[in-house]
Amino acid sequence: MNDFIPGQRWISNTESELGLGLILDADYNRVTVLFLATGDRRVYARDNAPLTRVRFAVGDVIESADHISMTVQDLLEQDGMITYLGADENGKPVRIDEMELNHHIQFNKPQDRLFTGQFDPTGWFLLRYETWRRQRQFQQSEVKGLRGARIALIAHQLYIAHEVAKRSAPRVMLADEVGLGKTIEAGLILHHRLLNGLSQRVLIIVPDSLMHQWLVEMLRRFNLRFSLFDEERCVETHEDNPFLSEQWVLCGQNFFAAYPQRQQQALEAGWDIVVVDEAHHLEWNEQSPSAEYLFVEGLAEETPGLILLTATPEQLGQESHFARLRLLDPDRFYSFDRFMEEEKTFAPVAEIANLLIAGEVLGVDDRRKLNGLLQQDHVEKLLDKVNDLQQATPVREELIKLLLDHHGTSRILFRNSRHTVKGFPERQCHAYPLQGDARPDDLQQDPYFNWLVGQLQALGDDKTLLICQQAETVIQLEQLLKNRHGIAAAVFHEGMSIVERDRAAAYFADEESHARLLICSEIGSEGRNFQFLHHLILFDLPDNPDLLQQRIGRLDRIGQQHVIQIHIPYLENSRQQVLFRWYDEGLNAFRHNCAGASQVLQLLGDQFSQALHSQDPHIIDAFIDKTRELNARIEQELQQGRDQLLELNSCRPEAAAQLIGQLESREQDDSLWDYMEAMFDCYGVDVEFHSQNCHILWPSESLRIDHFPMLQDDGLTVTTSREVALAREDMQFLTAEHPLVTAAMDLVLSSETGNAAVSVIQHPRLKAAQFLLEMLFVVECSAPSELQIGRFLPPTPIRVLIDQNKKDLTELISHQSMIETGEKFDKAQIVGFLNHQRQLVLDMIKVAEQDARLQMQNLVANAGQEMLAALTGEIKRLVRLKKVNPGIREQEIEQLKEKLLLSHENIQAAQLKLDAVRFVITN
Numbered sequence: 001m002n003d004f005i006p007g008q009r010w011i012s013n014t015e016s017e018l019g020l021g022l023i024l025d026a027d028y029n030r031v032t033v034l035f036l037a038t039g040d041r042r043v044y045a046r047d048n049a050p051l052t053r054v055r056f057a058v059g060d061v062i063e064s065a066d067h068i069s070m071t072v073q074d075l076l077e078q079d080g081m082i083t084y085l086g087a088d089e090n091g092k093p094v095r096i097d098e099m100e101l102n103h104h105i106q107f108n109k110p111q112d113r114l115f116t117g118q119f120d121p122t123g124w125f126l127l128r129y130e131t132w133r134r135q136r137q138f139q140q141s142e143v144k145g146l147r148g149a150r151i152a153l154i155a156h157q158l159y160i161a162h163e164v165a166k167r168s169a170p171r172v173m174l175a176d177e178v179g180l181g182k183t184i185e186a187g188l189i190l191h192h193r194l195l196n197g198l199s200q201r202v203l204i205i206v207p208d209s210l211m212h213q214w215l216v217e218m219l220r221r222f223n224l225r226f227s228l229f230d231e232e233r234c235v236e237t238h239e240d241n242p243f244l245s246e247q248w249v250l251c252g253q254n255f256f257a258a259y260p261q262r263q264q265q266a267l268e269a270g271w272d273i274v275v276v277d278e279a280h281h282l283e284w285n286e287q288s289p290s291a292e293y294l295f296v297e298g299l300a301e302e303t304p305g306l307i308l309l310t311a312t313p314e315q316l317g318q319e320s321h322f323a324r325l326r327l328l329d330p331d332r333f334y335s336f337d338r339f340m341e342e343e344k345t346f347a348p349v350a351e352i353a354n355l356l357i358a359g360e361v362l363g364v365d366d367r368r369k370l371n372g373l374l375q376q377d378h379v380e381k382l383l384d385k386v387n388d389l390q391q392a393t394p395v396r397e398e399l400i401k402l403l404l405d406h407h408g409t410s411r412i413l414f415r416n417s418r419h420t421v422k423g424f425p426e427r428q429c430h431a432y433p434l435q436g437d438a439r440p441d442d443l444q445q446d447p448y449f450n451w452l453v454g455q456l457q458a459l460g461d462d463k464t465l466l467i468c469q470q471a472e473t474v475i476q477l478e479q480l481l482k483n484r485h486g487i488a489a490a491v492f493h494e495g496m497s498i499v500e501r502d503r504a505a506a507y508f509a510d511e512e513s514h515a516r517l518l519i520c521s522e523i524g525s526e527g528r529n530f531q532f533l534h535h536l537i538l539f540d541l542p543d544n545p546d547l548l549q550q551r552i553g554r555l556d557r558i559g560q561q562h563v564i565q566i567h568i569p570y571l572e573n574s575r576q577q578v579l580f581r582w583y584d585e586g587l588n589a590f591r592h593n594c595a596g597a598s599q600v601l602q603l604l605g606d607q608f609s610q611a612l613h614s615q616d617p618h619i620i621d622a623f624i625d626k627t628r629e630l631n632a633r634i635e636q637e638l639q640q641g642r643d644q645l646l647e648l649n650s651c652r653p654e655a656a657a658q659l660i661g662q663l664e665s666r667e668q669d670d671s672l673w674d675y676m677e678a679m680f681d682c683y684g685v686d687v688e689f690h691s692q693n694c695h696i697l698w699p700s701e702s703l704r705i706d707h708f709p710m711l712q713d714d715g716l717t718v719t720t721s722r723e724v725a726l727a728r729e730d731m732q733f734l735t736a737e738h739p740l741v742t743a744a745m746d747l748v749l750s751s752e753t754g755n756a757a758v759s760v761i762q763h764p765r766l767k768a769a770q771f772l773l774e775m776l777f778v779v780e781c782s783a784p785s786e787l788q789i790g791r792f793l794p795p796t797p798i799r800v801l802i803d804q805n806k807k808d809l810t811e812l813i814s815h816q817s818m819i820e821t822g823e824k825f826d827k828a829q830i831v832g833f834l835n836h837q838r839q840l841v842l843d844m845i846k847v848a849e850q851d852a853r854l855q856m857q858n859l860v861a862n863a864g865q866e867m868l869a870a871l872t873g874e875i876k877r878l879v880r881l882k883k884v885n886p887g888i889r890e891q892e893i894e895q896l897k898e899k900l901l902l903s904h905e906n907i908q909a910a911q912l913k914l915d916a917v918r919f920v921i922t923n
């Protein structure tokens with residue numbers, strides 16, 4: 001067992017990026033280590049802590065926390081602590097106690113393994129090399145985080161995810177029209193952030209009826225395994241704060257409402273991103289904001305990332321919509337009146353933005369208008385270049401960004417509609433006027449019920465969804481259909497538990513089940529996926545057009561293959577008939593989603609309820625005509641203003657097409673599979689051919705480790721084809737982002753295996769009987785995770801090849817061209833030779849290191865510039881907004897400046913580590 005003494009310095013074998021650890025405490029079972037570079041504290045079991053004692057040797061150059069560096073000349077050991085004695089650059093004697101060592105220090109171990117003969121087969125070195133190369137390539141890829149999801153490549157979704165995920169704090173409202181894939185967009189954003197280490201802790205809050213669907217979607221589409229939290233689960237964890245027991249948590253909205261003390265715990269637990277689905281339920285007005293709103297407001301203040309999802313943002317009125325935007329960006333959305341005022345100026349803003357996007361020359365007048373709009377932003381210099389062919393593209397992008405952000409609907413609101421996303425099937429509406437004076441209490445006598453029985457018979461074997469308002473109606477309908485007519489139906493309503501509801505929906509969806517009808521109360525009208533159906537019966541109609549859109553959206557969503565048939569019964573001369581005509585003739589809302597419906601309703605005011613209760617055909621006709629007129633006007637206004645701006649922000653077709661192009665070309669290249677085969681070979685995983693692009697993986701008898709990521713004894717079937725993955729959910733979709741691949745890559749890089757190797761090669765440019773060193777250095781930056789330094793300087797490999805004359809051959813002889821001859825060598829002889837030539841080998845490493853250091857300086861300089869551009873952009877924006885919004889605190893700006901300084905400091909403190917070395921003999 002290791003002897004740990006507080007004050008000693010140890011390094012993590014698996015997370016060397018944490019820098020130098022300091023033993024804080026060691027008792028019988030456990031050892032506590034503080035990694036000062038990142039501020040992380042880790043507790044390990046004492047008998048198998050993955051830690052290595054840091055002990056420098058004579059000749060090593062070390063540095064103290066105060067940046068005093070020295071060459072070690074001697075080591076003093078007392079009571080388990082080491083003191084290094086040596087001299088600084090000027091030869092002045094220095095002593096550094098190990099406690100004083102710089103915590104950013106990292107270690108160059110591969111050469112030690114080389115000199116002691118601990119080299120691995122070349123395949124491992126190549127695997128290590130390729131793993132670093134791929135990881136770096138991945139970091140630089142525009143489509144990182146978007147590749148691994150089991151989804152069809154749909155332009156607007158990829159565009160949004162790509163736009164949002166790379167921001168320093170993703171705070172957005174995803175408000176695409178019903179069924180266009182907001183859950184998928186949120187999943188893609190989470191997937192990207194988690195995969196890149198930009199976010200760790202995620203809380204998703206959804207209506208209870210959607211909990212299970214979210215859980216399944218996150219897992220099957222993104223390989224993200226969330227934990228469902230309810231009261232029972234919280235009690236079971238036995239933790240003071242149960243939310244600290246998991247990183248990815250999914251909760252129902254009602255749970256927080258029912259257990260307010262859990263709200264406090266969720267607030268205290270701290271998250272990187274909070275996602276709220278069906279966010280229109282967060283109702284707000286000045287006098288009485290809802291409890292749900294206040295809770296999310298609390299989370300919004302504490303959490304850097306916030307994603308709100310709603311297809312109908314204005315369902316509870318403009319004020320609530322504004323309040324939710326304010327949750328996301330209080331600096332930008334500070335006054336409701338101002339927000340309402342701004343809508344009026346959307347048309348000219350959209351006009352100019354369109355000119356900029358179209359790449360048209362901006363005349364003097366246009367430039368003046370633009371300058372007027374962007375007065376606070378001092379864009380004169382940009383405007384000078386706006387027509388300059390060489391510089392116009394980035395300049396125009398910047399101007400569009402400013403316009404949308406400061407004068408448009410802002411960059412946090414995304415809304416795509418069927419108007420722009422094509423390919424949705426037609427909707428047909430069938431009206432069924434029924435005779436009768438009024439609807440009796442007894443459903444059996446109700447003409448609606450009799451109609452329903454006949455209608456179900458007419459629909460034959462086609463499965464159908466029926467939605468009505470009340471749970472009570474659902475229960476009665478089901479009973480009567482069963483008892484009187486032997487018709488089996490599944491039900492879904494608020495009186496059922498979540499498990500019962502999910503079970504009912506699954507039973508209904510099962511092709512084998514007898515139930516041809518699913519009867520839902522209004523809660524079934526939100527979020528659920530029923531695109532496998534194409535008949536919808538609206539047993540009654542909601543008064544709110546957004547609710548109607550939600551209902552139809554259950555069927556009219558991505559994946560719908562058929563023309564959607566909407567069936568609506570109504571009693572002649574009844575309120576329901578007027579409502580039907582209002583939707584049908586006034587808004588045309590059954591066949592199309594109607595963007596201006598909420599505004600029409602607002603403008604109609606009392607006339608709406610008056611007309612619904614009227615029996616006078618003139619009043620009703622006039623009401624319908626007025627609706628039609630208002631609707632046409634509002635739709636036109638929206639189309640020229642707000643909707644145009646939303647469209648511009650929500651998807652740029654060329655950019656999206658480029659993303660899709662990149663994703664497709666990656667998938668056509670099968671180098672991932674070649675790489676994985678090499679990995680499987682090294683680790684001892686058997687591969688069996690299944691069918692084209694599909695394989696079965698098994699742990700072989702000679703598996704090198706106890707457990708290969710995700711691999712069970714009964715094997716795992718994988719496919720590298722997206723098409724197959726979409727059709728066959730039983731297969732894993734193997735991409736560079738699949739957890740099996742990423743975990744296997746981590747495995748390679750966190751172990752020493754492959755960091756020292758010996759190869760015999762032949763190369764036309766090299767004489768026989770020479771030797772060279774191929775080295776892989778890695779630039780690493782250990783910094784607190786909230787700085788997200790990885791955005792600018794992720795771990796970056798640098799390859800250097802040096803020959804025995806200390807000449808740098810990196811450019812001349814590529815890694816790929818160094819092919820092994822397969823010739824055997826005498827290991828003992830090589831070790832003897834290496835030790836005999838120790839000084840030369842060390843000198844060769846030194847030369848390589850100098851070269852790598854130069855390259856590192858460039859990397860650091862570039863990363864610094866990128867960081868500076870990103871953070872000064874954020875600072876400038878705040879300074880600009882502060883001029884119009886007195887609510888912005890100076891402190892916010894100061895915090896950003898501090899973040900900039902800290903990021904700069906950490907990037908400058910990047911370290912170079914020799915990760916792997918290969919001794920190459922030529923033949």
Ligand SMILES: Nc1ncnc2c1ncn2[C@@H]1O[C@H](COP(=O)(O)OP(=O)(O)OP(=O)(O)O)[C@@H](O)[C@H]1O
Pocket residue numbers: 150151152153154157176177178179180181182183184185310311526527528529553554557558559
């Ligand atoms: N890119 C995609 N590939 C495959 N299926 C998709 C894709 N995008 C969406 N879908 C499917 O389409 C349906 C609608 O998507 P999703 O639930 O994300 O939409 P939504 O906008 O959240 O809907 P709602 O407004 O009803 O909440 C889901 O069944 C989803 O799995």
